[in-house]
Amino acid sequence: MGTRQSRGWVEKIFETWFAACAYLSVAVTAGIVLTLVWESWPFFQQVGLVEFLFEKEWTPLFSDAKFGIQPLLLGTLMTTLIACAVAVPLGILIAATLSEFMSSRMRQVIKPVIELLAGIPSVIFGYFALIVVTPFLQKWIPSLPGFSLLAAGLTMSFMILPLIVSLSEDALQAVPSSLREASQALGGTVWETTWKVILPSASSGIISACILGVSRAIGETMVVAIAAGQQPHWTLDPTEPAATMTAFMVQVALGDLPHGSLGYQTVFVVGLTLLLMTLAFNFLALQFRSRIRKSF
Amino acid sequence: MSSVFVAFFMTLLLTFSVAQAQMVKVDGSSTVFPLTEAVAEEFQKADPKIRVTVGISGTGGGFKKFCRGDSDIQNASRPIEESEIQACKKSGIRFLELPVAFDAIAIVVHPSNPFAKDITVEELKKAWEPSAQGQIKKWNQIRSSWPDAPVAFFGAGSDSGTFDYFTEAINGKSKSSRGDYTASEDDNTLVMGVSREKNALGYIPLHYFEENSAKLKAIPVIYKGKKQTPSKESVISGHYAPLSRPLFIYISEKSLKRAEVKKFAEFYIQKSKSLAEEIQMIPLPESTYDVVQKNLTQEKWGTVFKGHSQVGMKIEELLLKEKN
Amino acid sequence: METSTSRRKLFNQLMKILGLLGLGLSLVILLTLIFDLIIRGGSRIDFNFLTSFPSRRPSEAGLLSAWVGTLFVMLITAVMTILVGVSAAIYLEEYAKPGPMSRLIELNILNLSAMPSILYGLLALGIFVHQFRLGASLLTAGLTLSLLVLPIVIVSSREALRALPPNLKEASFALGATRFQTLIYYQLPSSLSGIMTGVILALSRAIGETAPLITIGALTYIAFLPKSIMDPFTVLPIQLFNWLSRPQPAFHVNAAAAGVILLFLTLSLNLLAIYIRIRVRKSVKW
Numbered sequence: 001m002g003t004r005q006s007r008g009w010v011e012k013i014f015e016t017w018f019a020a021c022a023y024l025s026v027a028v029t030a031g032i033v034l035t036l037v038w039e040s041w042p043f044f045q046q047v048g049l050v051e052f053l054f055e056k057e058w059t060p061l062f063s064d065a066k067f068g069i070q071p072l073l074l075g076t077l078m079t080t081l082i083a084c085a086v087a088v089p090l091g092i093l094i095a096a097t098l099s100e101f102m103s104s105r106m107r108q109v110i111k112p113v114i115e116l117l118a119g120i121p122s123v124i125f126g127y128f129a130l131i132v133v134t135p136f137l138q139k140w141i142p143s144l145p146g147f148s149l150l151a152a153g154l155t156m157s158f159m160i161l162p163l164i165v166s167l168s169e170d171a172l173q174a175v176p177s178s179l180r181e182a183s184q185a186l187g188g189t190v191w192e193t194t195w196k197v198i199l200p201s202a203s204s205g206i207i208s209a210c211i212l213g214v215s216r217a218i219g220e221t222m223v224v225a226i227a228a229g230q231q232p233h234w235t236l237d238p239t240e241p242a243a244t245m246t247a248f249m250v251q252v253a254l255g256d257l258p259h260g261s262l263g264y265q266t267v268f269v270v271g272l273t274l275l276l277m278t279l280a281f282n283f284l285a286l287q288f289r290s291r292i293r294k295s296f
Numbered sequence: 297m298s299s300v301f302v303a304f305f306m307t308l309l310l311t312f313s314v315a316q317a318q319m320v321k322v323d324g325s326s327t328v329f330p331l332t333e334a335v336a337e338e339f340q341k342a343d344p345k346i347r348v349t350v351g352i353s354g355t356g357g358g359f360k361k362f363c364r365g366d367s368d369i370q371n372a373s374r375p376i377e378e379s380e381i382q383a384c385k386k387s388g389i390r391f392l393e394l395p396v397a398f399d400a401i402a403i404v405v406h407p408s409n410p411f412a413k414d415i416t417v418e419e420l421k422k423a424w425e426p427s428a429q430g431q432i433k434k435w436n437q438i439r440s441s442w443p444d445a446p447v448a449f450f451g452a453g454s455d456s457g458t459f460d461y462f463t464e465a466i467n468g469k470s471k472s473s474r475g476d477y478t479a480s481e482d483d484n485t486l487v488m489g490v491s492r493e494k495n496a497l498g499y500i501p502l503h504y505f506e507e508n509s510a511k512l513k514a515i516p517v518i519y520k521g522k523k524q525t526p527s528k529e530s531v532i533s534g535h536y537a538p539l540s541r542p543l544f545i546y547i548s549e550k551s552l553k554r555a556e557v558k559k560f561a562e563f564y565i566q567k568s569k570s571l572a573e574e575i576q577m578i579p580l581p582e583s584t585y586d587v588v589q590k591n592l593t594q595e596k597w598g599t600v601f602k603g604h605s606q607v608g609m610k611i612e613e614l615l616l617k618e619k620n
Numbered sequence: 621m622e623t624s625t626s627r628r629k630l631f632n633q634l635m636k637i638l639g640l641l642g643l644g645l646s647l648v649i650l651l652t653l654i655f656d657l658i659i660r661g662g663s664r665i666d667f668n669f670l671t672s673f674p675s676r677r678p679s680e681a682g683l684l685s686a687w688v689g690t691l692f693v694m695l696i697t698a699v700m701t702i703l704v705g706v707s708a709a710i711y712l713e714e715y716a717k718p719g720p721m722s723r724l725i726e727l728n729i730l731n732l733s734a735m736p737s738i739l740y741g742l743l744a745l746g747i748f749v750h751q752f753r754l755g756a757s758l759l760t761a762g763l764t765l766s767l768l769v770l771p772i773v774i775v776s777s778r779e780a781l782r783a784l785p786p787n788l789k790e791a792s793f794a795l796g797a798t799r800f801q802t803l804i805y806y807q808l809p810s811s812l813s814g815i816m817t818g819v820i821l822a823l824s825r826a827i828g829e830t831a832p833l834i835t836i837g838a839l840t841y842i843a844f845l846p847k848s849i850m851d852p853f854t855v856l857p858i859q860l861f862n863w864l865s866r867p868q869p870a871f872h873v874n875a876a877a878a879g880v881i882l883l884f885l886t887l888s889l890n891l892l893a894i895y896i897r898i899r900v901r902k903s904v905k906w
Contacts, residue, residue: 011800015715021707022716025728025774028767032739035746059454059475066475090642097639110643112894117650119890121828123857124879127864128653131660131872134492145448146492147478158653161646189632212734219736221831222857226864230485231478241478241489246831249738251453253745253835254352254482263455271742275735282734286727333676333841340673340843349852350841487867508867575676 036275039268043067046262052269058232058248060266067266069273071232075149075244076274079224080217082153082238083160088210090157091164092199095206098165099172100180100194111169118162122222129155129227147229147241156223160213167212171205172198204291211285215278221246245270320551320560323351324358324371325457326483327501328543331397332371334571335564342563346556354481355457359546363387368551369561372544373399373457373501377470378603390549393599394561394588395618396568398578398611400502401462401539402514402526406494409513411435411442416518417466417538423497424451425467429474435495449477450489450498456481462499465538465607487512499539502526506576528578534610541605542614543577549597565589584615591618657883661876669877673843674859678870683878685842686859689758690827690885692846693855696762697769697826698819704766705773705822706815710803712774713781733771740768741835749836756837759849764832769822776821780814781807813900817893824889828882830857856882 044052047067055068098107134151138144144151175198183193199206229241230251243251252267322332329352336348353361355372362370363383376384376393384391403420405412412435422428423438435442452459454471459479464470478489483504490496491511505514505526516525519537530536545564551557565588572579580588590596600617672682708725716722744764754760784807792802808815833855842854854862856878863875 011798014800015711018707018711018715021704022711022725024704024708025725025732025770028732028743028770029728031747032735032743035743036739039746057475090646093639094643094646097636097643101636101639113647115894116887116890119824119828119886120654121830121857121882121886123828123830123860124657124883127657127860127875127879130864131876132653132656143494146489158646158650189628191632191635192628215734219738221736221738222861225831226861229478229489230480231476233476246736246738249742250831250834251480253741253837268742268746271739275739278734278736278739279731282731285734286730329841330676336841337673337675337843344844347844348841482865484866488865491867511867 032275036268036272039265040272043262043265043269056234058243060263065262069245069270071234072243072245072248072270073273074234074236075224075228075232075242076218076246078149078236078238078242079153079156079220079228079244080214082150083156083217084210084214086154086157087161087164087213091161091210091213092168092206094161095165095168095172096194096199099169100190100198107169111166114162114166118166120159122159122220123226125155125159126222126226129223134227141239144239145229145241147227148239149228149235149242150238152224152226152228153238155227156217156220159220159223160216163216164209164213167209168202168206171202171209174205175201204288208285208288211281211288215281215285218277218281219246219274221250225250245274249274318346318556320346320348320369320557321351321367322348322369322371322545323353323361323367325355325373325543326352326481327355327373327399327456327458327504328371328396328545330503330507330575331543331568331572331577332369332545332564334575335560335567338567338571339560339563343559346559348560352482354453354455355460356455357481359383362391362546362548363389365389365548365550368548368554368557370546372546374461374541374605375544375601376546376599376603377460381599381603390597391599392547392549392552392561392592392595392597393601394545394547394565394592395542395580395584395614396545396564396588397543397572398531398580398614399541399543400526400531400536400578401458401465401499401541402502402505403517403539404490404496404498404500404505404512404514406490406496407511407513408494412497412513412515414516414518414523415439420466420517421468423447423449424463424473426472426474429476432474446495448489448493448496449474450486450493450496450500451477451479452483452486452499453479453481458483458499458501461541461605461607462539464605470604502531502578503576531578532581532611534612538607540609542580542609542611549595552595561592562589565592581611581615584611584618587615587618654883657876657879660873661878661880664873664877665880669874674841674854674862675843678863678868678874681863681871681874683856683859683881685845686854686856686878687881688845689842689853690855692758692849693761693765693853694823694827696758696849697765698823700762700766701770701773701822702815702819705770705818706777706808708770708774709777709781713778714799714803714807729771729774733775736831737768737829738831738835740764741832743767744832744836755850756852757850758846758853760836761833761838761853761855762849764836765826765829768829768832769826772822772825773815773818776818777811777815780811780818783814784810813896817896817900820889820893820896824886824893827889828857828886830861833858834861856885 051067052069055066056070057066057068058071059066129151133155137151179197180193183197224244225247230243230247231241233242235242249267249270332350336350340348355374358370359380361367363380365387403415419438423432433446434444435447436444460470463473480486483500486498486500487504487508490498505512514526516523524530524536526536531540547561565585569579669682671684673684675681744760748754748760748763789802792806838854838858846853860875860878863871
């Protein structure tokens with residue numbers, strides 16, 4: 001216990017350290033944005049935004065290189081669409097069942113199970129996609145190739161399902177019980193209450209949950225890298241292999257990234273596109289989240 | 297509790313200062329990778345104090361690292377190119393070029409493919425040249441007697457020496473190829489792809505085919521009227537043309553000065569023959585290895601290939617080149 | 621009237637059954653996948669598998685360099701997240717004044733928790749690997765992963781600090797202790813279990829991360845144990861990915877085995893966190 005002055009001095013150092021750590025989060029975001037923009041800038045000067053957006057081929061390392069983002073973008077959108085087409089309706093249904101039809105004791109048992117399932121690493125889902133899901137699908141669709149958007153998308157749906165269920169269930173639980181009791185007092189069944197009263201009230205939270213699921217699907221890397229194939233391919237057919245933006249980044253990273261070359265820059269350019277999409281979706285999710293508080 | 301953290305941190309800081317002694321960094325071709333991996337494994341068993349890391353950046357990517365001084369040994373499935381020679385010169389890197397094995401590129405299809413029994417070099421060109429992009433999509437466009445079914449193309453990625461060699465041998469110009477195919481620098485991905493796709497047509501290094509022969513079918517290539525099945529014999533005799541080629545390792549002068557790198561290089565040349573055979577690669581004849589060993593000890597810097605592949609090279613030709 | 625009510629009740633039952641079916645089916649599918657993994661890979665796990673280096677022969681290949689690498693990377697990640705994450709939480713709970721700056725920080729933390737992990741890899745590639753010249757080392761891996769999981773630790777630590785009753789804090793001030801002393805001698809020790817829960821959850825997330833580590837250059841043939849934090853390395857998920865990429869089915873069995881171990885570690889960490897959380901809730905301290 002030194003004098004008051006020396007105590008103040010030591011405390012100040014710690015306070016500065018604490019503050020610096022907190023501001024680190026801002027620095028990290030800024031770092032990601034700046035790194036991506038900085039490394040992408042020369043690419044756009046050389047290739048130009050028009051070719052990037054409108055060219056339908058992505059062959060950056062060929063002698064006659066083409067730099068259109070559309071194949072990669074389409075791959076990402078297809079897998080995300082497939083994943084969400086399954087996970088969103090199923091997830092909301094399960095969340096509603098958990099929240100409205102099941103006793104709180106059952107919920108206390110099942111909720112941790114869902115959290116555990118949400119924690120399974122994505123590379124293991126990649127294993128499932130390649131070794132289990134693809135052969136299974138090939139029984140029903142014999143012409144399905146060994147790598148396909150469909151296999152990756154379906155596996156991803158199970159990966160984001162726990163997330164959507166968990167967040168939607170939270171949103172539903174946040175609706176005050178007075179609404180439930182009032183509806184049932186008026187003679188509504190549990191389902192009618194849920195459909196007409198609870199779901200609409202929790203809609204902002206549920207939409208926010210789904211948007212986060214979409215965001216997660218867009219950014220998913222390992223499942224698509226392992227099971228969707230690594231061929232940038234402009235296709236609307238899910239039974240074909242194609243590369244997503246993330247799979248492309250991993251594929252190039254597995255090779256070499258010599259600083260400053262056009263190949264190195266393409267990784268950052270695609271990363272920048274991914275970042276912009278993720279930021280847009282996160283922002284949207286946030287908007288819906290803030291609406292929840294206003295509705296009650 | 298806090299004392300544990302302090303102790304841990306101190307240990308970390310101390311180990312920070314311990315240099316990365318005794319490490320050999322190898323990188324480059326995924327075609328040569330299995331041989332280098334085997335050599336590295338045996339080498340580390342024999343001498344655990346020396347550590348070897350082996351990357352698969354592709355021949356092109358690997359050369360970029362090599363000519364920057366970021367790797368000690370470069371695995372290459374083609375000779376060093378003119379631009380890479382310049383890059384190394386600019387960084388002041390002199391190198392040794394050591395052929396270590398022979399390999400061929402096999403044309404593979406799915407084992408259940410009933411109609412593709414052989415293919416001519418001209419048909420390969422029709423299928424893979426840049427103008428085939430978006431145009432040649434069906435089997436009967438390659439050969440009219442083949443069915444009207446879509447083709448799934450698989451081939452090496454553009455950072456791969458296999459890609460450079462195949463495009464030069466078939467299309468006449470290195471790196472010039474159609475773009476709409478499943479490309480990978482990792483030959484394992486291609487094996488997996490072709491073996492799981494009934495309509496696949498791909499090109500992969502021969503030894504990857506040999507290792508996975510139950511899953512794939514290699515079809516003979518017709519060149520100058522002669523039909524040649526890819527095999528060890530047809531490659532050694534020089535008949536499997538033009539898709540036969542030597543595989544190399546390149547060692548930088550600076551790295552060779554380090555004892556561990558020199559040891560590893562010598563071990564590599566000594567063991568290449570037996571290990572290559574084990575992994576279904578085609579070893580060079582004993583006499584060639586002797587010449588290579590001599591080039592290593594006498595430090596014969598530079599390349600004998602003038603900056604590009606020599607398509608369809610026979611083993612004796614290689615021997616002659618290296619001797620001079 | 622009667623029929624319409626009974627029809628509505630029937631529909632209600634139908635929806636309930638449908639929902640339970642959905643829940644049951646999803647659980648069954650996920651559990652089947654997990655059991656399939658265990659069946660395929662479980663038998664491959666033996667002492668040799670855990671103590672051998674990777675090899676070109678699947679029967680000789682093992683996880684030694686991978687799990688040691690994971691261990692070291694987790695240690696570095698844990699230390700960094702505790703030092704930085706808890707500090708950030710302390711600042712936000714105790715020292716920051718509500719206003720645009722603290723809102724900015726919170727917004728960033730929220731945003732970062734929903735960032736694709738590969739972008740952290742790109743950041744690390746640009747800054748740690750090239751700018752700071754740390755290379756593809758254990759240190760780079762630890763730094764990258766700690767940035768990735770930082771939001772988890774910050775949020776849990778904040779919750780833990782917030783859960784403390786305020787009267788004891790005021791009592792401490794009344795006795796003349798400074799803010800800092802209150803923090804060190806009372807707040808941190810009391811919220812330790814909550815903080816630990818956060819760190820454990822963060823590690824359970826970090827242990828399975830593959831994409832950012834591939835991006836910084838971790839995927840190479842590693843048949844030795846790292847001796848310093850600047851050494852190259854490999855980790856469990858990358859070894860799994862490596863084996864999965866090889867066409868020989870025997871390697872896929874190895875991949876399944878690696879998956880079983882990875883799954884086991886992830887679930888154990890998660891269960892540990894849940895256990896701590898339950899115990900804290902039960903214990904009466906004040």
